[in-house]
Amino acid sequence: MRSVITGTGIGVPPNVVTNEALSRLMDTSDEWIRVRSGIQERRYADPGQGSTDLGVMAARNAIADAGLTPTDIDAVLFATMTPDHMLPGNGPLLQTALGLRDVPTFDIRQQCSGFLYGLELADLFLQSGRYRRVLLVGAEVHTGFMPWHLGWDTLIGQSTREITEAERAENTLTRDRTVLFGDGAGAVVIEAREGDTGLGVIRLHTDGTGAGVLTMHGASFKRRPFVSVDQIQSGETLPFMSGKEVFRSAVTLMPQVVREVCEASGIAVEELDLLLVHQANMRIIEGVQKVLGLPPEKVPHNIERWGNTTAATLPILFHECRTLGLIRPGMNLAFTALGSGLHWGAAIYRT
Ligand SMILES: CC(C)(COP(=O)(O)OP(=O)(O)OC[C@H]1O[C@@H](n2cnc3c(N)ncnc32)[C@H](O)[C@@H]1OP(=O)(O)O)[C@@H](O)C(=O)NCCC(=O)NCCS
Structure with missing residues (x-):
């Protein structure tokens, strides 16, 4: 099943x-x-x-x-x-x-x-x-x-x-x-x-020591009151991001976890037909593709039209790939993402 x-x-x-x-x-x-x-x-x-x-x-x-x-x-x-x-x-x-x-x-x-x-x-x-x-x-x-x-x-x-x-x-x-x-x-x-298509190995990770690199300081129940005009005016109700650190973690940890799910599934990385990467930055997507040695056509992107839509990026990308006919029966797909937490992971999906 x-x-x-x-x-x-x-x-x-x-x-x-x-x-x-x-x-x-x-x-x-x-x-x-x-x-x-x-x-x-x-x-x-x-x-x-x-x-x-x-x-x-x-x-x-x-x-x-x-x-x-x-x-x-x-x-x-x-x-x-x-x-x-x-x-x-x-x-x-x-x-x-x-x-x-x-x-x-x-x-x-x-x-x-x-x-x-x-x-x-x-x-x-x-x-x-x-x-x-x-x-x-x-x-x-x-x-x-x-x-x-x-x-x-x-x-x-x-x-x-x-x-x-x-x-x-x-x-x-x-x-x-x-x-x-x-x-x-x-x-x-x-x-x-029934059958052998569908979700395969999934691996998830969290590293709370990285919580501070992408976080929101305002609108916090540690504050009294939890939100105030001061917090809004000083930009604390916007996510704070240490862009370079997030970038470095993304291009290191996403390839690692993709390798991990491939190995646990008994497939080589080059046997992946499509890798769907969280769409945060085109340079991150290309970085992951290059570290894994995959050709660009196996790593589709739509960030140019959507920007980073956080939790929505992978299901939007999957839907668009299906609609474009890029996902066909008998393929090995992988999903991967990294974000605030730090939380990251990957999943294998066989069509
Ligand atoms: C945010 C990000 C695009 C910034 O790129 P970068 O090459 O690291 O750029 P820097 O932060 O070094 O900024 C370079 C310069 O551009 C300026 N700059 C920042 N935003 C700008 C903008 N929108 N327009 C013009 N200039 C801008 C900065 O002020 C800085 O100027 P300075 O050199 O005079 O100080 C990049 O770090 C990134 O994508 N990180 C990962 C983000 C991410 O994935 N977030 C979500 C995770 S789920």
Whole structure:
């Protein structure tokens, strides 16, 4: 019995924001963003549109793609670092919006590795026989972190108003992070099926000594009050990132864990037909590809159109590869991701 992905779907927010549009708001340029990250554009949710809304869109599409109806789902795993509310999590909100039965919903907080951690849990749920059909969603609305109240109308082309120097200066303070992230959602339905296709070996790791390299200092229950105007004004409610350290960890640990799952599965790395890497930075994706000695065509990317969508990147990439016909029967696929925690891992998937 294997855990098989029987349906995929994505949820796409409406606003396409190019690098050029961002450069109207802050001191950045299309060239800087392209060269350093590979990103050309990203999507931003509308004000008032949350990660649950995008997750619901993606889930509806995935359930229909699997040939199921929402009442067939036995359990939900929802991975996000940008939930609609601190409490409750997105799971119950999605359950109601989709019209699921009163099935259990789990909220996953492993950031960029959320989808991989979700795969592990889904696999354990299905292999134990506890549930038969699991819905796994990864969805993010990062724009809530961003200071785009200073120029949102200009950004999405609804105004030709010039940004003031003060607004531009404030937006520039966080440019090292804001240009990298986009909004989006991906979902998969996973079912237990006889046969030898589906999820294989999964290996997950956590190293809490790296917690400080990618974290958010504000909106913390160690603080009194847990959030304040001061925290917002000083940028503490945005993720803090030590970009170079995250970069170094990513290009070292993702290849290591891909080798680990290949070895445990008895396949050589070069026997992988596709490696789906978390889409945080094109230079990281290329770095992982080169360290593993894989040709570029085996390591597809979509970061140029989406930016980093955290928990949503792997399910969106998997869906797009399926839609493009890149995933065919008889293939060895691997997923890998690394993110805040540090959490990282990899999974083998046979089609
Ligand atoms: C963030 C990242 C793109 C930065 O690239 P980098 O080559 O390390 O760039 P640096 O941080 O050294 O910045 C270089 C310069 O560009 C400037 N800069 C930063 N952001 C900029 C922007 N958006 N536009 C223009 N200039 C910018 C910096 O201020 C710095 O200027 P200085 O040299 O005058 O001080 C890169 O480190 C990275 O992708 N790291 C991993 C991030 C990641 O994966 N995060 C998510 C993990 S899930």
